[in-house]
Structures are given as C-alpha cells and as structure tokens.
Amino acid sequence: MRQKQGRYRPGGRPASVTPDERDRLKFQMVRVRFAPSPTGYLHIGSARTFIFNWLFARRQQGTMILRIDDTDVERNTQASLDSIYDGLNWLDLGWDEFYRQSDRFELYTKAAWEVFEKGHAYRDFTPMNAAPEEKSDSGGWLCNPGMRELSREESDRRAAAGEPFVLRFRVPRETGRVVTFKDLVYGDQAKSTADIEDFALLRSNGAPTYHHASCVDDADIRITHIVRGQDHLSNTFKHILLFEALGVEPPLFAHLPLLIAPDGSKLSKRRHGPVVSVMTYRDAGFLPHAYVNFLCLLGWNPKDDREKMSRQELIDAFSFEGVNRSNAVVNFTEEDPIDPKALWLNSQHIYAMSVPDLAALLKPVLELAGFAVDDGRLLKVTALIQERIKTLKDAPSVADFFFADQLAPYDPAELIPQKGDGAMAHKVLERAKESLATAEFTHEGLETALRADATALGLKAGQMFQPIRVAVCGRKNAPPLFETLEVVGRDACLKRIGQALAMLNSQESK
RNA sequence: GGCGCUAUCGUCUAAGGGUUAGGACGGAGCCCUCUCAAGGCUCAAAUACGGGUUCGAAUCCCGUUAGCGCUACCA
Numbered sequence: 001m002r003q004k005q006g007r008y009r010p011g012g013r014p015a016s017v018t019p020d021e022r023d024r025l026k027f028q029m030v031r032v033r034f035a036p037s038p039t040g041y042l043h044i045g046s047a048r049t050f051i052f053n054w055l056f057a058r059r060q061q062g063t064m065i066l067r068i069d070d071t072d073v074e075r076n077t078q079a080s081l082d083s084i085y086d087g088l089n090w091l092d093l094g095w096d097e098f099y100r101q102s103d104r105f106e107l108y109t110k111a112a113w114e115v116f117e118k119g120h121a122y123r124d125f126t127p128m129n130a131a132p133e134e135k136s137d138s139g140g141w142l143c144n145p146g147m148r149e150l151s152r153e154e155s156d157r158r159a160a161a162g163e164p165f166v167l168r169f170r171v172p173r174e175t176g177r178v179v180t181f182k183d184l185v186y187g188d189q190a191k192s193t194a195d196i197e198d199f200a201l202l203r204s205n206g207a208p209t210y211h212h213a214s215c216v217d218d219a220d221i222r223i224t225h226i227v228r229g230q231d232h233l234s235n236t237f238k239h240i241l242l243f244e245a246l247g248v249e250p251p252l253f254a255h256l257p258l259l260i261a262p263d264g265s266k267l268s269k270r271r272h273g274p275v276v277s278v279m280t281y282r283d284a285g286f287l288p289h290a291y292v293n294f295l296c297l298l299g300w301n302p303k304d305d306r307e308k309m310s311r312q313e314l315i316d317a318f319s320f321e322g323v324n325r326s327n328a329v330v331n332f333t334e335e336d337p338i339d340p341k342a343l344w345l346n347s348q349h350i351y352a353m354s355v356p357d358l359a360a361l362l363k364p365v366l367e368l369a370g371f372a373v374d375d376g377r378l379l380k381v382t383a384l385i386q387e388r389i390k391t392l393k394d395a396p397s398v399a400d401f402f403f404a405d406q407l408a409p410y411d412p413a414e415l416i417p418q419k420g421d422g423a424m425a426h427k428v429l430e431r432a433k434e435s436l437a438t439a440e441f442t443h444e445g446l447e448t449a450l451r452a453d454a455t456a457l458g459l460k461a462g463q464m465f466q467p468i469r470v471a472v473c474g475r476k477n478a479p480p481l482f483e484t485l486e487v488v489g490r491d492a493c494l495k496r497i498g499q500a501l502a503m504l505n506s507q508e509s510k
Numbered sequence: 511g512g513c514g515c516u517a518u519c520g521u522c523u524a525a526g527g528g529u530u531a532g533g534a535c536g537g538a539g540c541c542c543u544c545u546c547a548a549g550g551c552u553c554a555a556a557u558a559c560g561g562g563u564u565c566g567a568a569u570c571c572c573g574u575u576a577g578c579g580c581u582a583c584c585a
C-alpha cells in the first residue's frame with residue numbers, strides 16, 4: 001500500500017529525495033509538510049492538521065512530508081517523539097518523506113549568516129534575562145533599542161570578545177511597507193512592517209529558532225503549500241519577510257481554524273486531560289478511520305450533507321474552499337469525555353464493516369477481557385453485536401455471555417416477566433427446558449417451538465421470552481433471543497435455565 | 511496595551527442579497543418490535559448587539575461586545 005510507505009519503523013531509514021529529484025518535483029508538484037515539535041503526545045489538533053495536509057497531498061497527487069521540528073533541545077524528548085509516531089501510525093495515513101531538524105542545524109546556521117551578511121539581521125547583545133518592562137511600552141517592543149543600530153565593527157568586536165548575542169531579523173519597518181498574502185482559507189491578509197517585531201533567528205547558544213529553521217527548511221525541501229494551525233496566521237508576515245531575505249519565493253499558505261474546548265479555551269492537557277491526545281480515542285475503541293472522519297468534520301465540510309465518508313471520499317472531496325474560519329469546539333464533558341458525534345460516527349463505520357473484518361478487530365479486545373475466543377463462534381457473535389456496539393471496547397460487556405462459562409451474578413427478580421410473578425417465570429423456564437432439550441437448535445426451529453409454548457401456556461411472546469433471555473444472558477437487554485440461543489448452544493442454555501430455576505426455588509423457599 | 515483573526519440551533523455545520531434559515535449529533539415523542547439496538551417519522555432548538563447600503567441583509571460596510579491567536583533566545 002502506498003500509504004504504508006512512509007510509516008515509521010524504528011531503526012528504518014527515513015525517506016528522502018536527491019537534489020535531482022527535487023528539481024524535477026519543483027515543477028509544480030504539490031509538496032506539503034506536517035511539522036510537529038516533540039514536546040508531548042500527538043494532540044488531536046495536530047492530528048487534524050496532519051490529516052488536512054495528507055488529504056490535500058493525496059488529492060493533488062502530491063508529496064506528504066513529515067518533519068520533526070526539534071530545534072529546542074531543552075524541551076524535546078525521545079518519549080514525546082515516540083508517542084507522536086504512535087499517534088501517527090494509529091491514524092494509518094503515512095507520509096512520503098521524512099526530515100528531522102536536529103540533523104540539519106548547519107543548514108540553518110549557514111542560512112542565518114547569509115541573511116546577516118545581506119544586512120537583514122543584526123546581533124542583539126541584550127542579556128537573556130533583561131527586564132522585559134521596556135517592551136510593554138508603546139513602540140519599545142519592536143526591537144531592543146540600540147542593538148539594531150550597532151555598527152558592524154562594534155558588533156564584530158563584541159562577538160569576537162565572546163559576548164553572547166541572539167541573531168535578530170531586521171524588519172524593514174521604516175519603509176512603512178505593508179506585507180500581504182492571500183491565505184487559501186482566510187483570504188487576503190495584510191500587516192504593516194511597522195507592526196512586526198524583530199524576531200530571533202539564532203539563539204545565544206547558536207541553535208536556530210522555530211521561525212528560522214521552519215522557513216529555511218520549507219525553502220530547502222521545496223514546500224509548495226504551508227498548511228498549519230491558525231495560531232501561525234500572524235507569524236506568516238514574519239515568515240514572508242524571511243523568505244524574501246533568503247531569496248526565495250514564499251510558498252502558498254492555508255491556515256486552519258483551531259480546535260477548542262467547550263468553554264472556548266484552547267485544549268490543554270493540564271485543564272482538559274486525556275481528551276487532547278489521539279491515543280485516548282484508540283484506547284476507547286475507535287476505528288482509526290472513524291476518528292479521522294470525525295476530525296475532518298471539525299472545520300471542514302464536503303459541501304453536501306455527507307457525514308460518514310470513506311478515506312477515498314474524503315480525498316476526492318477535500319479542498320480549502322470547504323474549510324471554514326471559526327474555531328471548532330470539541331464537545332466533551334467530565335462525565336462524558338468523548339464527543340457524542342465522534343461516537344456516533346464510529347458506530348456508523350462499525351455497522352458498515354463486513355462481519356469478518358469486524359470480528360478480526362474484536363478478537364483481541366475480547367481476549368484482553370479474558371475470554372477464550374473461538375473463531376467460528378466469534379463470527380456469529382459479531383453479526384449479533386455489530387449494531388449494538390459503538391466502539392470496539394463495548395464488545396466484552398455486550399457479548400460476555402457468549403464466551404463466559406459461568407454467567408455473572410444477576411438478580412433473580414429479573415427473571416420475572418412483565419405482569420407476571422415467580423410462578424409464571426418458573427412455568428416458562430420449565431417449559432423452555434423441555435422444548436430446548438428436543439427442539440431443532442436453529443433460530444427458526446427455536447422460534448417455532450417457543451412461540452408454540454407461549455400459546456400453549458396462554459402467555460404473550462414477551463412474557464415467554466424474557467425469562468429465557470435473562471436466564472441465558474444474565475440480563476434483560478441482549479441481541480434477538482433465537483439467534484442468541486442458537487449461538488450459545490443447547491448445553492449451555494439448558495444448564496443456565498437449570499441454574500435460573502434453582503435460583504427461583506431458593507428465592508421462594510426464603 | 512498593540513496587531514491580527516473569528517462570530518448561524520447546546521455542539522459540528524449549510525445557505526456567499528430574495529429559502530417557512532437546511533442537514534447531522536445530542537434531547538423529546540411516535541412507529542417497528544421478544545428486550546436492547548438498528549431503522550423510519552415528528553417535535554423543540556440559531557443568524558451576538560447597534561447602525562448603515564439596498565426594493566430586499568445571516569450574507570456587503572462601519573461600530574460595539576465577546577472569544578481566540580501573535581506580541582519569547584516555545585513551537
């Protein structure tokens with residue numbers, strides 16, 4: 001499968017392109033990237049950004065690139081990186097090329113000093129922990145006074161003397177120029193250079209900043225469309241200036257509305273807990289594609305009424321025209337941590353699966369719950385529970401009685417039918433015991449026999465069936481009775497009915 | 511504070527000058543029915559506020575309010 005190509009394999013070689021290929025691809029081939037920084041697990045908002053990039057790439061027959069933005073050595077951890085891969089692998093979408101910024105530091109350093117030599121950057125020797133109060137005053141925040149105007153000689157002298165500095169971009173604000181670009185989602189954007197601050201390119205430890213490394217990489221790997229969260233919309237003006245200083249044409253931009261919490265705040269692990277991690281949805285028994293489908297519907301629509309869509313349908317329908325501009329709330333509460341619509345969409349995808357496919361997914365879940373799972377029986381059970389589970393994780397609690405040797409304890413009062421009493425339950429179960437011992441053990445045969453029994457006893461169908469259901473399933477709600485009996489099997493049915501009768505007897509004797 | 515972005519049912523969204531403002535989730539009710547589901551039908555539920563422009567505004571413009579983002583040697 002093409003999508004599998006880019007899957008991360010620990011120890012595997014990352015995909016790459018040769019310079020020759022690059023020139024060929026440059027010829028208007030769409031190239032997009034997802035660029036997470038490994039400072040935590042894969043956030044659902046990041047996952048959605050990845051998905052939109054992927055959809056656009058596939059739609060345009062372009063290239064999907066994964067780039068790890070790990071320029072901040074202080075904050076990045078291997079554990080975070082691994083959990084991001086876990087999340088991406090679960091989504092099962094894949095990528096075509098891979099880059100890691102920590103492998104490419106020389107590229108950024110070289111580019112930064114080129115920008116400096118061209119006069120678009122200057123050394124700022126202000127100590128790292130300098131008082132920030134100055135910045136909040138009007139105008140003062142644009143740059144640190146004095147440093148911008150330092151002569152080249154003085155700058156070189158202080159640098160040679162070992163004084164630490166950050167390399168800062170020189171925004172051409174005195175020109176009064178207005179930077180503009182057309183965002184594929186948000187439309188025409190404009191900002192005066194007078195309102196753009198001198199941002200850092202290189203830290204005092206020599207490491208590049210996000211803005212710098214990101215732009216240098218985007219230029220180097222020939223990204224054609226930057227598709228990212230709307231939180232970068234304001235940063236884009238800086239990036240355009242940097243692209244120009246680097247001497248390259250800026251790519252196109254498409255910013256995506258953000259995913260937010262029900263109270264309007266941004267999703268955070270501290271405040272909102274595990275709902276912000278994609279792994280939560282895997283662990284909750286979601287189908288990866290169902291969750292992808294759900295995320296797509298947050299901030300995008302196919303311009304018709306479709307909700308449940310296949311991967312191919314999403315690819316075919318995707319465009320930035322369909323992306324809207326306001327942030328989308330992920331609907332969850334403390335009691336109900338999963339968005340109800342996500343749950344519904346998951347159930348829709350489960351219902352649409354073939355029984356063997358679903359059974360294959362259910363098997364490990366049931367085994368994990370401690371059941372010995374026979375494949376033949378699993379297929380039959382799957383058909384019966386398919387419309388009764390919303391997630392894979394629902395299966396053990398819905399299908400337990402098909403696999404357990406011994407039923408979980410239940411209240412014998414549940415055996416008593418509507419408008420009936422213990423005597424009626426007793427009568428029903430005795431009669432059923434006889435019928436089940438001799439009836440043809442298929443759902444048709446069982447239905448014929450048990451309906452005849454109900455008539456013979458002068459009972460309504462429900463009054464006849466409910467005690468049997470409870471005796472065999474251990475609860476009032478279960479799949480259709482005759483199919484269920486058939487799958488449970490004659491011996492187990494008779495045994496459980498016998499146990500139910502014993503429970504009724506001991507109740508009455510009290 | 512400065513700059514930028516956004517604003518339709520509780521939530522996700524459609525309608526980009528003329529509709530009884532549509533669909534979906536969730537909620538309520540009914541039907542189907544051996545229970546539970548699934549499915550079908552019905553109901554409640556929205557254009558933040560104020561000004562314009564126009565014969566006509568959810569839609570265009572301005573303002574207000576609210577939310578979000580950027581304003582780091584985080585990304």
